[in-house]
Amino acid sequence: MDFSFNAEERAFQQEVRDFIAANLTPDLKRAAALTPSVFYEPDISGPWHRALAAKGWVAPGWPVEAGGPTWTPAQRWIFETECAAAGTPGVSPMGVRMVGPVIIKFGTPEQKAFYLPRILSGEDYWCQGYSEPGSGSDLASLKTRAVRDGDEYVINGTKIWTTHAHYANRMFALVRTGDGGRKQDGISFILIDMKSPGITIRPIITIGGDHEVNQVFFDDVRVPVTNRIGEEGMGWTYGKYLLEFERGGGITSARLRKALGQVVTLAGSDEVGRPIEEASIATRISEIEVDIDALEMTELRIMSALQTGQNPGAVSSMLKLRNSEIKQAITKLGVDVIGYDALVWQPARPLYALNEPTPIAEDELPVVPEYLDGRAYTIFGGTSEVQRDIMAKLMLGL
Amino acid sequence: MDLTATEEQRLLRESAERFVRTAYSPDARRKAAGQPDGFSRAVWAEFAELGWLALPLPDAHGGLGGGAVEVGILAEAFGSGLITEPYLSTVVLGAGLVADLGTEQQRATVLPEVAAGRSLLAFAHSERQARFDLADIATRAARDGADWVLDGTKIAVLDAPSADHLIVSARMAGDRRTPEGIALFVVPRQTAGLSLTPYDRLGGGRAASVKLDGVRVPDVVRLGGSDDALPAIERTVDRALAALCSEAVGMMAALLEATAAYTKTREQFGKPLAFNQAVRHRLADMASAVEEGRSMALRAALFADAPHPERIRAISGAKIKIGRGARFVAEQAVQLHGGMGVTEELEIGAYLKRVITFEALFGDVDHHLRRHALASGRLSSRAA
Numbered sequence: 001m002d003f004s005f006n007a008e009e010r011a012f013q014q015e016v017r018d019f020i021a022a023n024l025t026p027d028l029k030r031a032a033a034l035t036p037s038v039f040y041e042p043d044i045s046g047p048w049h050r051a052l053a054a055k056g057w058v059a060p061g062w063p064v065e066a067g068g069p070t071w072t073p074a075q076r077w078i079f080e081t082e083c084a085a086a087g088t089p090g091v092s093p094m095g096v097r098m099v100g101p102v103i104i105k106f107g108t109p110e111q112k113a114f115y116l117p118r119i120l121s122g123e124d125y126w127c128q129g130y131s132e133p134g135s136g137s138d139l140a141s142l143k144t145r146a147v148r149d150g151d152e153y154v155i156n157g158t159k160i161w162t163t164h165a166h167y168a169n170r171m172f173a174l175v176r177t178g179d180g181g182r183k184q185d186g187i188s189f190i191l192i193d194m195k196s197p198g199i200t201i202r203p204i205i206t207i208g209g210d211h212e213v214n215q216v217f218f219d220d221v222r223v224p225v226t227n228r229i230g231e232e233g234m235g236w237t238y239g240k241y242l243l244e245f246e247r248g249g250g251i252t253s254a255r256l257r258k259a260l261g262q263v264v265t266l267a268g269s270d271e272v273g274r275p276i277e278e279a280s281i282a283t284r285i286s287e288i289e290v291d292i293d294a295l296e297m298t299e300l301r302i303m304s305a306l307q308t309g310q311n312p313g314a315v316s317s318m319l320k321l322r323n324s325e326i327k328q329a330i331t332k333l334g335v336d337v338i339g340y341d342a343l344v345w346q347p348a349r350p351l352y353a354l355n356e357p358t359p360i361a362e363d364e365l366p367v368v369p370e371y372l373d374g375r376a377y378t379i380f381g382g383t384s385e386v387q388r389d390i391m392a393k394l395m396l397g398l
Numbered sequence: 399m400d401l402t403a404t405e406e407q408r409l410l411r412e413s414a415e416r417f418v419r420t421a422y423s424p425d426a427r428r429k430a431a432g433q434p435d436g437f438s439r440a441v442w443a444e445f446a447e448l449g450w451l452a453l454p455l456p457d458a459h460g461g462l463g464g465g466a467v468e469v470g471i472l473a474e475a476f477g478s479g480l481i482t483e484p485y486l487s488t489v490v491l492g493a494g495l496v497a498d499l500g501t502e503q504q505r506a507t508v509l510p511e512v513a514a515g516r517s518l519l520a521f522a523h524s525e526r527q528a529r530f531d532l533a534d535i536a537t538r539a540a541r542d543g544a545d546w547v548l549d550g551t552k553i554a555v556l557d558a559p560s561a562d563h564l565i566v567s568a569r570m571a572g573d574r575r576t577p578e579g580i581a582l583f584v585v586p587r588q589t590a591g592l593s594l595t596p597y598d599r600l601g602g603g604r605a606a607s608v609k610l611d612g613v614r615v616p617d618v619v620r621l622g623g624s625d626d627a628l629p630a631i632e633r634t635v636d637r638a639l640a641a642l643c644s645e646a647v648g649m650m651a652a653l654l655e656a657t658a659a660y661t662k663t664r665e666q667f668g669k670p671l672a673f674n675q676a677v678r679h680r681l682a683d684m685a686s687a688v689e690e691g692r693s694m695a696l697r698a699a700l701f702a703d704a705p706h707p708e709r710i711r712a713i714s715g716a717k718i719k720i721g722r723g724a725r726f727v728a729e730q731a732v733q734l735h736g737g738m739g740v741t742e743e744l745e746i747g748a749y750l751k752r753v754i755t756f757e758a759l760f761g762d763v764d765h766h767l768r769r770h771a772l773a774s775g776r777l778s779s780r781a782a
Contacts, residue, residue: 001407001467002400003700009399074399264776279768282777286770290694290715297401297693304401318686385679392678395685396658 005074012075016082023051024088031352032089033262034362036369037210038376040089041350042125042167048089049122058120059096066104066112067120073306077251077299084254092164094126095119099172102189102242106230115191129159129173129192129216130239137386139174140183140236144218146175146190148225153177153190155198155221161380165201165214169194174239177232189235191227198222208373209347243382250303250316252323253296256330260288262363263334271361272338284333291326295319314394317387324377324384331371338364401696407471413448414475422479424745427602430482435560436604437483446515451489456497459509466637466702470644470695477648480745480752482602484518484557490641491556492519494634495565495582499622508563508584520561522552522585522608523631527574530761532631534575537610539568539583546570546583546620548591548613558606559596561587566610567631570624577628582621589613601752633703635760636713640698643716646724646756647691649749653731654684656746661734671734680730687723694719707773714766714773721756721763728753 005013031044039045052058060076062068071079091097100119103111118124135142144157155175165171171192178186192199198221204213229238264285267276275281298319302312335342341360348354351365358365378384392398403411421444430438445451454469455461469490476485493512496505496519511517528534537550548568558564564585572579585592591613594606622630658681661671671677694716701712728750732739739746757763771777 001402001404001700005399077399276776277778279771279777282771282774283767285776286715286767286774287718289711289774290718290770291690293697293712293715294690294694294719297697298689300399301401301693301696304399307400308402310402315689318689322686322690385675388679388682389675391682391685392672396654396681398658398662398672398678398681 005078009074009078013078013082016079017086019051019055019057020082020086020088023048024086028089029087031350032087034350034352034366035089036208036351036366037206037212037373038380039092039163039212042092042164044089044352045092046122049091052091053120053122058091058122059100061097061101062104066100066116073303077303080251081254084258087258092125094128094163094168094172095122095124098128098242099126099191102172102229102238105241106189106238108226110226111191111229124170125164125168127162127165127168127171127194127216129162129171129175131161132158133160133215137383139239140187142174142176142187144173144175146177146188146223148177149222151225152222153225153228155190155192155218155223157218159216159218160213161204162201162214162216163212165194165216166203166211171216172229172242174235177235180233184236186233187235187239188232189229189238190223191229192221192223193227196221196223206373207375208369208371209345210349210369210373212373250319251299252319253292253299256292256295256323256326257289259327259330260285260292260333263330263337266334266363266367267337269361271364272341275337275339281333281337288326288329288333291322291329295322295326298322314391317382317390317394320381321378321384321387321391327377328371328374331367331374334367335371338367342368344368403471407468410468411471411475414450414472415478417444417448418475418479418481422481424748427480427482431598431602434604436557436598436602437560441481442483442518443515445483445485446513450485451515452513454489455493455509455513456505459497459505460513461497461509466640466699467696469637469641470699473641473644474648474651474695477645477752478652480602480649480748484520484560484603486638486641487521487557487561488512488517488519490638491521491634492561492563492565494637495521495621495630496584498634499582499626499630504584504621517563518557518561520555520558520564520587522555522558522564522566524552524554525550526553530765531575532635533577533580533628535567535569535580536574537566537568539570539581541570542614545614545616548583548585548610548615550610552608552610554605555594555608556599556605557603558587558594558608559604563587564592564608565621566608566613567627568610579624580627580631581624582627582631583615584619584621585613585615589615599755601748601755633709636709637702639713639717639760640695640702642756642759643691643695643698643720646720646753647688647695649752649756650684650688650691650720650724650727653727653746653749654681654688657681657684657731657734664736677734680734684727684730687727691720691723707775710773711770714761714770717761717766718763718770721766724753724756 057069059068060071064070103115132142146153146155173190173192174187175190176186177188180186198219200217202215203211205211305312341364344360346365452461453464457463496508540547566583566585570579570581591611593609596606599605661677664671697712698716701709731746735746738744
């Protein structure tokens with residue numbers, strides 16, 4: 001057992017630090033810190049995406065022939081940890097982390113040749129068409145229907161909680177192409193051009209004041225059959241494969257540590273009256289830090305298992321659950337730390353583009369929106385209730 | 399970076415788990431608990447034979463040179479079987495202090511005897527007024543010619559009734575809470591003026607209050623000078639905390655396994671308990687507590703010999719996380735076993751008792767939250 005990185009890994013760590021120093025501009029860093037929503041706006045994530053793409057680092061989970069960087073699990077850990085510590089934006093996950101792996105695993109050679117380079121370069125911006133107004137965590141009950149008409153599907157229905165549909169030029173969607181015995185049967189995985197006639201987008205403003213998610217309506221939208229991934233009616237299998245990536249993103253402790261560090265900074269600043277000297281705040285910080293340490297060690301144990309070719313077990317639901325709960329504890333602490341300044345509501349977005357003076361310090365502005373938007377962490381990607389069901393089944397055989 | 403077990407560590411885990419499974423039934427444990435020592439001398443002899451007593455001791459003195467990770471592996475297996483043998487007192491605390499502070503001569507005298515299973519030790523340190531403050535020592539050591547004379551009272555001395563020697567902390571100089579001026583003395587239990595009030599320990603094993611009334615010992619039994627005893631005590635107690643955390647994880651895992659199995663077979667309203675989401679979700683949270691606990695126990699072991707403050711943050715962090723987690727798992731295990739959970743007929747209650755002992759030993763969650771916050775520089779000692 002060895003808790004330190006070897007010489008090769010330390011050299012890689014330095015390479016990552018150098019890359020960040022060269023590419024993370026002060027503007028980008030400030031904009032990332034002032035982002036209260038779950039995802040980063042494309043004008044922040046885009047430049048970072050392109051810098052990573054130029055270096056060949058944008059798709060860590062991809063095989064080398066698809067354009068992945070062939071990192072070991074330890075290198076991936078180092079990369080994510082350094083990016084989090086430096087406060088880089090995150091890359092939009094819908095392309096690289098979600099649909100990319102599905103196309104790599106189940107796509108035709110033509111689909112791979114067309115879509116993968118455009119995901120890598122950032123030319124395509126993807127959104128995810130999974131949830132529907134009547135189908136949240138019970139995803140398989142979805143009703144959006146695709147009816148075959150010659151070489152095309154005709155799609156009618158609606159998707160909801162579609163992150164960045166208003167920016168995306170493509171959507172991957174689960175749609176019903178047949179009615180099988182089980183509700184999981186008869187679902188297909190379709191790639192949709194967002195410029196297709198018949199698509200309308202309704203913004204949904206979150207309680208944090210952000211326009212991040214949308215409802216998307218399909219009204220006789222025609223999509224070529226060649227845009228289907230894999231076989232008709234097998235979409236549930238492909239969609240579940242993707243959910244593995246969404247839930248088991250894997251390395252989240254470093255981002256939590258960064259977020260807690262921002263709250264600690266606030267608590268230590270003169271602006272908020274130095275409540276850090278209060279034992280109750282200091283011990284709450286310690287409690288959260290210990291939770292992060294535990295999550296980090298769990299991630300490192302998993303990384304070590306992967307690195308040595310062992311099976312880490314059914315842990316992705318546990319990681320998702322704990323990450324979401326700790327994230328919410330941090331945002332709650334943030335609100336408590338700023339005291340009366342939590343009463344200031346700034347409706348303008350994005351916060352980093354504000355040109356007027358504000359009644360509170362700039363770094364306090366995202367605190368309340370982050371808390372409010374952050375309530376979604378225990379809901380999206382399968383609610384905590386769903387995660388606990390999965391844990392009971394997979395970890396305990398219940 | 400590799401947190402997977404080495405081949406040797408895997409073998410150690412297998413042999414410890416096998417021992418607990420096959421040679422340490424609840425019946426055997428109950429029988430041993432009724433002995434005057436509170437444990438089985440025969441089992442102790444087996445520990446010696448298996449090399450477990452020598453495991454963390456230095457190579458030069460009959461030891462195997464293992465570290466906190468290896469001790470943690472043993473301790474987790476011990477916890478799963480609620481082992482009551484005085485491993486912590488004799489090997490981790492007693493021998494640990496001698497290895498850390500002792501002269502070459504003292505190490506050569508004490509450590510091989512411990513490794514061979516011929517010598518049992520106990521650490522007589524805590525005092526009533528100190529609560530969990532390791533520096534708070536009122537027991538005095540007064541110089542008298544070539545000797546020292548010890549006066550004071552120690553509480554919660556684990557395994558003192560069976561110990562051959564007590565390692566007694568006493569103050570040579572300074573006020574009650576001064577970090578300097580503390581020394582340790584290896585005192586034979588049968589020394590005149592040393593008297594025990596023994597008791598059964600919650601969750602198994604024995605302990606005692608120890609009164610020192612003009613206990614006269616030669617200078618040769620003193621460990622360390624006046625400034626290095628407290629840092630050595632802190633290091634050794636941190637290693638003991640790491641071992642205790644692993645032991646608690648073993649208890650938590652055993653409770654989780656028993657409770658999950660019970661809810662699969664116990665039927666109410668015509669279906670197994672585990673069909674109810676309220677029950678499944680509780681068990682999911684218990685499983686999460688076990689995994690997180692295992693992670694933190696490993697962190698504590700890996701940082702057990704690290705410098706301050708990393709060591710303190712890892713050790714206290716583990717005590718916080720596992721203190722909370724173990725209590726949650728044990729209380730929920732009782733709850734999910736229903737009425738049977740509050741009877742002596744099941745083992746669940748025995749684990750709950752040991753969990754309470756674990757929480758109290760060397761500082762509860764609140765104590766370690768303060769210690770963690772202090773070590774992190776976010777709390778001044780005045781506010782603490």
